[in-house]
Amino acid sequence: MKKIKNYCWIFGMILIPSFLLAQTEPQDVAAVDNKFQNYFYESLKQKSIENYDRAIDALQQCKELEPNNAVVYFELGKNYLSQKKYKDAYDNFEKVTQMDPKNRWAWVGMYDVCYATRDYNQSIVIVEKLIEFKEDYKEDLVSLYMNTQQFDKALELINELNDKVGKSDKRELYKAEILKDAKYQSAEKNNLLEQIKKNPKEESNYVALIYLYSQSNQEEKALEIAKKLELAIPASDWAQVSLFKFHLNNNDGDNAVKAMNIVLPSKKIDPKIKHRMLNEFLIFAKNNPKYEPDLDKAISYFDNDKEVKVAKEIGKFYYSKANWDKAIKYFEMHLKNAEDDIETQLLLLQAFTDKQQFDILSKQADDLSQLFPTQPEFYYYAGLANNQLSSYKKAAEFLETGLDFVIDNAALEINFNIQLGESYNGLGDMKKKEKYFAKANELIKKQKK
Secondary structure: OOOOOOOOOOOOOOOOOHHHHHHOOHHHHHHHHHHHHHHHHHHHHHHHOOOHHHHHHHHHHHHHHOOOOHHHHHHHHHHHHHOOOHHHHHHHHHHHHHHOOOOHHHHHHHHHHHHHOOOHHHHHHHHHHHOOOOHHHHHHHHHHHHHOOOHHHHHHHHHHHHHHHOOOHHHHHHHHHHOOOHHHHHHHHHHHHHHHHHOOOOHHHHHHHHHHHHHOOOHHHHHHHHHHHHHHOOOOHHHHHHHHHHHHHOOOHHHHHHHHHHHOOOOOOOHHHHHHHHHHHHHHHHHOHHHHHHHHHHHHOOOOOOOOOHHHHHHHHHHHOOOHHHHHHHHHHHHOOOOOOHHHHHHHHHHHHHOOOHHHHHHHHHHHHHHOOOOHHHHHHHHHHHHHOOOHHHHHHHHHHHHOOOOOOHHHHHHHHHHHHHHHHHHOOHHHHHHHHHHHHHHHHHHHO
């Protein structure tokens, strides 16, 4: 919470009580006045060098001379506050407000004390008074309501300030925190509906309301607001987000594609929302293959996305469904700009293996073993492919070379030995065949222990 600090301390005039003037000779008045002023200026001097005890002593002399002078109590409050003697400070500031309820700076002093002592409930009482002097203190009141968990009052005041002075990042963060609790969402929905009526061209109100309806599973109402947004602001990208979902639910692929192609290139829409839309369209396209070209186009919008490699993720999706053709297609799309992505290269080689395209597998693995000469898996796939193509000598060469690079990977070492056994079986070298199969069995037994 940040307090308003745009004030300065103002010294009032030092007033001599009228009864003194009525009862004292002029020379006596001057003596009292000079004595008071001497003590008072001494207090200011001591305070300026942070000698607060001496400043307070001088002010006590002033108080004896003029016990009804509000300025004395005000200065005492400031000195005690500097010493962190909070009760004494508060009592003196309060004394000023009793003498002069319109002394804004005394109320500020009391607020400073409450803020320093984290007495937020009493701070609210004082800030409500300060608002009578300056409405800017309503910003402080919002923070105080949040600190005291008076979220209903905070939300009401946030909406009032948003309407009067415009939104602020701080208030929007507070509002988002409040609206995590469903019990406050109903009031906010009504507020947003009212705001939309008052200002139908303000896009953010529609967006916030669509979000709230979606969060509470009121999809029909969310769609209704999205349609209102589209009518009020035809160029709104946000309207298309909800309309896209609506079209998908109605199996209307053509209009879903139109909405998606508006949203994905938009700079206004959060990337997370775009990813969610693409995932939903991916599932739709899987069941409606004629939209696959639209899926490919959608992926192109994410080419520069550094957080999520979309083509790769789609490849993984199809890989998990054993749809090797689609997996290969999207892995290759991703690898055009990410050749050094070892994980995807290995997934691609496994997809060729599962599809039994050993001629392609052989060439791909051979090329990769040259690009990444210390990566054992590429030699393994090259050996496996050549075994399947009956090129046993070539297979053995790849496998024996790659085996030297296998470190702390028992499963891979087992597979190397099995494939080497196959190679030498094909070459008719039974001794080496048995050697490698025996090694594989030995490693398997070790893993079981």
